[in-house]
Amino acid sequence: MNDSGRSGSTVRLSVLGTTDLHGNVFNWDYFKNAEYDDAAHNDLGLAKISTLVKEFRAQAVPNSPAPLLLDAGDTIQGTPLAYYFARIQPITGDSVQPGDGVHPMAAAMNEIGYDAAALGNHEFNYGVDLLRKFARQLDFPLLGANAQDWTTGLPAFPPYVLRRVSVRGGHPITVGILGLTNPGIAIWDKAEVENRLRFGGIVEQAKIWVPRVRRAGADVVIVAAHSGIDVSSSYGDALPVPENASGLMAEQVPGIDAVLVGHAHQEVAERIVTNHQTGEQVVLTEPLKWGMRLAVIDLDLQTIGGRWKVVGRQSHVLNANTVDADPAVVRLLQKDHDKVVEYVNSKIGSCTDAMSAATARWENTAALDFVNFVQADTVSKALAGTPQAGLPVLAIAAPFNRAAGIPAGDVSIRDIAGLYAFDNTLLAVTMTGAQVQDYLEFSAQYFQQIAGTGPFTPDQLTNAPTPTAPNGTPDYNYDVVGGLTSPLSYTIDVAKPTGSRITDLAYAGAPIALDQQFVVAVNNYRQSGSGNFPHIAKAPVIYNRQLEIRQLIIDHVTTTGTLDPATVKTTTWSLTSNGAPIAIDQRAPVR
The missing domain is CATH 3.60.21.10 (Metallo-dependent phosphatases)
Structure with missing residues (x-):
């Protein structure tokens, strides 16, 4: 040359x-x-x-x-x-x-x-x-x-x-x-x-x-x-x-x-x-x-x-x-x-039992429930004395990190940082029961449509391609919704087509009314419209103090000293196929 x-x-x-x-x-x-x-x-x-x-x-x-x-x-x-x-x-x-x-x-x-x-x-x-x-x-x-x-x-x-x-x-x-x-x-x-x-x-x-x-x-x-x-x-x-x-x-x-x-x-x-x-x-x-x-x-x-x-x-x-x-x-x-x-390895508290997010994509886990609890509890306390104080509080979280978890024993800042890997801040909006159902239906696009009850590998069930995610829906665009003082319960029927998968949607054990009002705690990424989830970006914002969710979780563990998963774990959602429970082969390799 x-x-x-x-x-x-x-x-x-x-x-x-x-x-x-x-x-x-x-x-x-x-x-x-x-x-x-x-x-x-x-x-x-x-x-x-x-x-x-x-x-x-x-x-x-x-x-x-x-x-x-x-x-x-x-x-x-x-x-x-x-x-x-x-x-x-x-x-x-x-x-x-x-x-x-x-x-x-x-x-x-x-x-x-x-x-x-x-x-x-x-x-x-x-x-x-x-x-x-x-x-x-x-x-x-x-x-x-x-x-x-x-x-x-x-x-x-x-x-x-x-x-x-x-x-x-x-x-x-x-x-x-x-x-x-x-x-x-x-x-x-x-x-x-x-x-x-x-x-x-x-x-x-x-x-x-x-x-x-x-x-x-x-x-x-x-x-x-x-x-x-x-x-x-x-x-x-x-x-x-x-x-x-x-x-x-x-x-x-x-x-x-x-x-x-x-x-x-x-x-x-x-x-x-x-x-x-x-x-x-x-x-x-x-x-x-x-x-x-x-x-x-x-x-x-x-x-x-x-x-x-x-x-x-x-x-x-x-x-x-x-x-x-x-x-x-x-x-x-x-x-x-x-x-x-040195900073990320500093100890801030302890946990009575280990909480893993490894299975959070296909079953309810204490790890994700813990994130939702901190978000909902923060919002609930902040709304005390406001017109929305009497409304039921829900929270939304996604399984960001498949390898995340809180160990039994000492808990460090890096444990929390692994569980919540993004620098998102916390907001709260109001949504109706009908809007919550639409939101969950959209989230359920994450699952592939499969007949039968398995056993299925996780990869056979999750990360379904969509028109906006042709290579597969990422984990961070699958949301789990939970309640604070009472459970929000639902099942996702993956044998059904997208848009008609959410069944048995209930709050505190009773079917939710379409016009029922909820306070929903959510991160700024989702509330801004990311992921194109319905309703959330246009819902009235009633709380926004620009506080980072990761730091709120760190503060919660630091303040309480001891974290007990039993206090936040609730079995609120599950996967079914034509109404029958699905078996997951967890021994299969997970991507």
Whole structure:
């Protein structure tokens, strides 16, 4: 491959990429207090990504353009490490020295030498002010062309950046990097962004900004898009633009050479699509999540008419489990890591019997009942003395983490963090009996339609595909509803088609009336419309103190000292097939 810039000669520009790092620096599972491992034996974290980047830079073809390094968003949320520096010891934004108010993700990414990153939706979980502090600590721009000021409509973050890459024997290549984030932020973090920021559609904003990047002098345009490749939306029609639209953008917006994809947590080594207008090919890649993979985009360029033009494109991914952690990153952040390990392992109480969430997808469990109890109890106490004080209180929870559980004996913060892995806050709305039934019917889409009583493996019953989840309904979009002072009981008949599965729906042992009023405790993710569950997003909000549910659970255990599962466990729902109980073969492997 010729490294000169003469007309007709070819040079190769490589662009490296990560996405959905979610607060992972070390190959460590804070919930298990052990080195991370999974069924595929993946490793994770920026310390290993750093090694991959250094090796790639060192092995680059002599005199070839220096590779660029990008990220496609969701950086500062997802692990106790990220939570600690957002809530327990919040970053100051005034320092760039690790251990002195700087976010560990900023310190690690600066050390590795990123050139740009896109905003992810989870960047907004802790509020715009903390996000601004994080952005100030970065040595590179945090891009979001479609994150717009509420009033003016102008970009609230840099929309793009131009990087000039030297070429031996020729003029530099000007690379335009455009960042686009997910429009679902308007729903998922409504409480944080309403009246402050708007979020335009991926395709719509790309049509505006890609030509501007070209006019600014870009020879090459790379889009870092926090939006999956294949078109779908978890929020249904709650927004007029899709959640996942990177592939659609590549097809419909001329002038894009490559897309670093994020948000979907999928491994896509290479996807080539053809732009409908120009006939030019676009390469897309998504490097899984959590720093498990490093994407490598190779673009071959020639000078045509005095300008660089991409004439070939390909991509692949590198696996983090093939290398050791970079000692430089480890040294830089070891103290921060140790501080968080100490925090999450601190004891806050005890539990009389173990509670596991392993079977929560197909049977009632004390673990999920415990989450619902804390949510409902918090709301009930807060509503004392209000007009809604006399209404029955229900609560909604999902089986987020199949490996979660509270052990018998000492209970630590990491036990609670594993049980409730997200930084959701608590709200309460009012709903009628008819709306509760509709809600449960929608939730029951999670189960596949099966005749007979089994025994069935869990995978034969759960994670049914739907039009909005063609690869299977995720666990976090299956909700269990329970009562506080009296049980809400129901059965789910999986032999029936979706929409007619809920039977024997009763509260306190009596069939619920369709016009009966309930207070329903729910997390902000679901109340905002995520998952497209019926009624919940439009129901009147009667409680919203912005308190994190995980912290409420921690406070409950700390205050009570001893947790007894018998005080929260109630058998309120079950699976049936044409009215007969279903047998589950729990010995079968669970995904």
